Amino acid sequence: EDKVVQSPLSLVVHEGDTVTLNCSYEVTNFRSLLWYKQEKKAPTFLFMLTSSGIEKKSGRLSSILDKKELFSILNITATQTGDSAIYLCALYNQGGKLIFGQGTELSVKP
Amino acid sequence: NAGVTQTPKFRILKIGQSMTLQCAQDMNHNYMYWYRQDPGMGLKLIYYSVGAGITDKGEVPNGYNVSRSTTEDFPLRLELAAPSQTSVYFCASSSFSGANVLTFGAGSRLTVL
Numbered sequence: 102e103d104k105v106v107q108s109p110l111s112l113v114v115h116e117g118d119t120v121t122l123n124c125s126y127e128v129t130n131f132r133s134l135l136w137y138k139q140e141k142k143a144p145t146f147l148f149m150l151t152s153s154g155i156e157k158k159s160g161r162l163s164s165i166l167d168k169k170e171l172f173s174i175l176n177i178t179a180t181q182t183g184d185s186a187i188y189l190c191a192l193y194n195q196g197g198k199l200i201f202g203q204g205t206e207l208s209v210k211p
Numbered sequence: 212n213a214g215v216t217q218t219p220k221f222r223i224l225k226i227g228q229s230m231t232l233q234c235a236q237d238m239n240h241n242y243m244y245w246y247r248q249d250p251g252m253g254l255k256l257i258y259y260s261v262g263a264g265i266t267d268k269g270e271v272p273n274g275y276n277v278s279r280s281t282t283e284d285f286p287l288r289l290e291l292a293a294p295s296q297t298s299v300y301f302c303a304s305s306s307f308s309g310a311n312v313l314t315f316g317a318g319s320r321l322t323v324l
Contacts, residue, residue, distance in 0.1 A: 143315035146312045200256050204253040
């Protein structure tokens with residue numbers, strides 16, 4: 102059965118800290134892995150990863166995929182209070198099924 | 212473009228009532244999805260569809276039904292509502308699997324009392 106597991110489930114840091122969020126998965130016929138940010142409404146897209154070892158970067162956020170060890174990480178450097186949100190990892194398989202992990206709730210304190 | 216439109220935004224149901232959550236997209240997307248999200252949790256896939264006339268169960272399909280008679284519409288029906296179905300429901304669509312990201316609707320908050 103396809104599965105996406107995120108860790109930690111929640112995290113509290115102070116502004117300026119660097120955080121690493123983890124996503125491990127089991128899936129038949131992997132297609133792509135996606136990261137989303139959710140702040141009290143519908144999730145917003147961050148990254149889509151399809152190939153191992155290629156880092157995707159957007160400002161202070163970056164993500165990488167390891168298809169051999171079946172995990173991805175999302176890094177946020179120099180965190181700000183506006184980074185407080187639930188971060189969701191999601192997995193597409195070849196059949197069109199897209200499943201999400203439980204999410205990591207990040208709280209950034211001033 | 213309107214994107215993905217969900218209605219209603221809020222609804223309160225009594226136990227045993229039935230209702231349909233509507234979802235429509237105007238982007239000619241083949242893939243459509245229904246998720247539920249309980250407080251502090253991730254999204255659980257209820258049903259999905261890879262094209263008109265084709266639907267498939269997700270992780271938590273019990274108590275729900277869907278249909279996909281057109282590319283644009285993907286309604287979710289709740290039969291015999293139960294308190295366990297109290298949740299926020301999101302509809303989403305994408306052009307085809309894996310290569311494009313999801314476009315989400317704004318969500319529908321359902322309470323069953």
